[in-house]
Amino acid sequence: MANIAAQRIKREFKEVIKSEEVAKCAIKVELVNDNYTELKGEIAGPPDTPYEGGNFVLEIRVPETYPFNPPKVRFITKIWHPNISSVTGAICLDILKDQWAAAMTLRTVLLSLQALLSAAEPDDPQDAVVAKQFKENIDMFQMTARHWTNVYAGGPHVNTEFNEKIKRLQDMGVDDHQARVALSSYNWDLERATEQLFTARLTLVIFV
Amino acid sequence: MSEKSENAKVHPSESGSGSGATDGEDKKDGSTFECNICLDTARDAVVSMCGHLFCWPCLHQWLETKPNNQVCPVCKAVINKDKVVPLYGRGSTNQQDPREKLPPRPSGQRTEPEPGSAFSGFGLGENGFHMSFGIGVFPFGFFTSMFNFGELRPSAAPRGTPQHMEEQFLSKLFLWLALLFLAWLIFA
Structure with missing residues (x-):
């Protein structure tokens, strides 16, 4: 790794550890390997959002050309958000792409991601299904996002109705995450989710 | 980011200290002269028109990375290689001329004062004489x-x-x- 990248990450790492956000448990950074090329970030779900109370883990890969090019960041914790892929965790955020500036740091990136959680951009989506739900049925979106926060990020709000529907699908032999994705995509309409899951299976069987 | 830009502003009273501002321990003062890109004490320091301090090699590399969209790494103001000002601290003359290193740091821009009597001798001074050469097509x-x-x-x-x-x-x-x-x- 280029010297400047490693040097800078070391300094930033210290900066984040000392920062007041860490003191408030809002953000956190950990080393994954010794040569500072890969880090694990963590952000707290911002208050007054469906993500409140959750802890979201991020994978941060530092390119050799850092800080002239942005770090590669994705969510490891599954999350229901218009600008974050519910499948891969890929993030659509301008500062992680063309709006990156060399003076930005791990701290500012993590704080920007936290800001993204409280202010989604459904017109520039990463996950089209989530963005559609966000625009057409905001209440359904918030309930779904809160449920995902509860299940994957340790959020406090348990949605018994949603859990029951997932249980029904699990009883039919569907994996719980798959069931959750299908139900979330169809506004928790059990019939349509079941239909989608089983026609998909049927085509797969026919295809095989 | 805003506090960072505050930090980067150079106080005129301290600008003479040049390279030896940090002792490692004395972080509070040293951070004033940290490059906004490498976060180290700025070497071959230059300052942008928006007042942000960088090492010249760092800023040069940043400008090379985005040749079509040259903005300040701190505040995203439009910046330009020709519009950054090098900072020469006292004592820096003992060091090697930074412009001999690659990439060369842009030199400071200073204009000579106008001379008192500006008689330019019938307009035939340095570039007063013009000559033109051409071929006419008279017969045609x-x-x-x-x-x-x-x-x-x-x-x-x-x-x-x-x-x-x-x-x-x-x-x-x-x-x-x-x-x-x-x-x-x-x-x-």
Whole structure:
């Protein structure tokens, strides 16, 4: 790794550890390997959002050309958000792409991601299904996002109705995450989710 | 980010300290002179028009990375290689001239004061004398203006009439005359 990248990450790492956000448990950074090329970030779900109370883990890969090019960041914790892929965790955020500036740091990136959680951009989506739900049925979106926060990020709000529907699908032999994705995509309409899951299976069987 | 930009502003009272501002322990003062890109004490320091401090090699690399969209890494103001100001601290003259290193740091821009009597000697001073060189096309211009080549004649006679025949004859005659004249010009 280029010297400047490693040097800078070391300094930033210290900066984040000392920062007041860490003191408030809002953000956190950990080393994954010794040569500072890969880090694990963590952000707290911002208050007054469906993500409140959750802890979201991020994978941060530092390119050799850092800080002239942005770090590669994705969510490891599954999350229901218009600008974050519910499948891969890929993030659509301008500062992680063309709006990156060399003076930005791990701290500012993590704080920007936290800001993204409280202010989604459904017109520039990463996950089209989530963005559609966000625009057409905001209440359904918030309930779904809160449920995902509860299940994957340790959020406090348990949605018994949603859990029951997932249980029904699990009883039919569907994996719980798959069931959750299908139900979330169809506004928790059990019939349509079941239909989608089983026609998909049927085509797969026919295809095989 | 805003506090970072505050930090990067150089206080005039301290600007003379140049390179040796940090002792490692003395973080509070040293951070004032940290490059906004490598976060280390700025070497070959330059400052942008928006007031942000960088090492020249760091800023150069940033400008190379985004040649089409050159913005300040801190505040995203438009910046330009020619519009950054190098900072020369006291004592830095002992060091090697930073411009000898690659990439060269842009030099400071200073304008000479205007001299008192500005008599420029009939405008023939440094760049008062002009000379031009060209080739005219006199004969051809002459022909076209005299014989009306390429232009519609005002009264073209209808085909078949004696006048038409006469005109044809005349135009051929003049054409031959012109060609002869040309040949004479070339071979004489």
